[in-house]
Amino acid sequence: MSETVESFDQLRMRFHEKYEELSPQLKKIAQFALDDPNRFALERVVVISAEIGIQPSALIRFAKSFGYSGFSDLQRVFKLRLIEGSASFRERIYNQHEEMEDAARENPVSLLRKFSDA
Numbered sequence: 033m034s035e036t037v038e039s040f041d042q043l044r045m046r047f048h049e050k051y052e053e054l055s056p057q058l059k060k061i062a063q064f065a066l067d068d069p070n071r072f073a074l075e076r077v078v079v080i081s082a083e084i085g086i087q088p089s090a091l092i093r094f095a096k097s098f099g100y101s102g103f104s105d106l107q108r109v110f111k112l113r114l115i116e117g118s119a120s121f122r123e124r125i126y127n128q129h130e131e132m133e134d135a136a137r138e139n140p141v142s143l144l145r146k147f148s149d150a
Contacts, residue, residue: 040113060084061094073110077103
């Protein structure tokens with residue numbers, strides 16, 4: 033595993049900083065990762081490499097060029113982004129649900145306004 037634990041935002045910044053130094057093949061990977069981070073987090077090496085049109089070993093080289101021991105270590109940063117985001121989303125849904133219940137108890141018309149605003 034990488035010596036430093038990075039957040040997705042830190043890694044994204046490193047992709048941008050190092051982009052011009054990358055080979056054309058590795059630039060394709062960086063672009064795919066930035067354009068579709070969810071798929072980059074969840075897809076297997078074979079699927080990503082086929083979609084980009086590169087050899088699977090290029091994904092490993094890409095990860096190593098950013099200091100990771102392999103693709104799965106790099107992919108872990110993308111997976112953590114999804115996990116952390118889902119908790120935040122769950123909390124927003126829960127809060128919204130509470131607001132809707134309160135609005136329905138106080139004034140049913142305000143519930144309709146909330147739906148309209150949403």
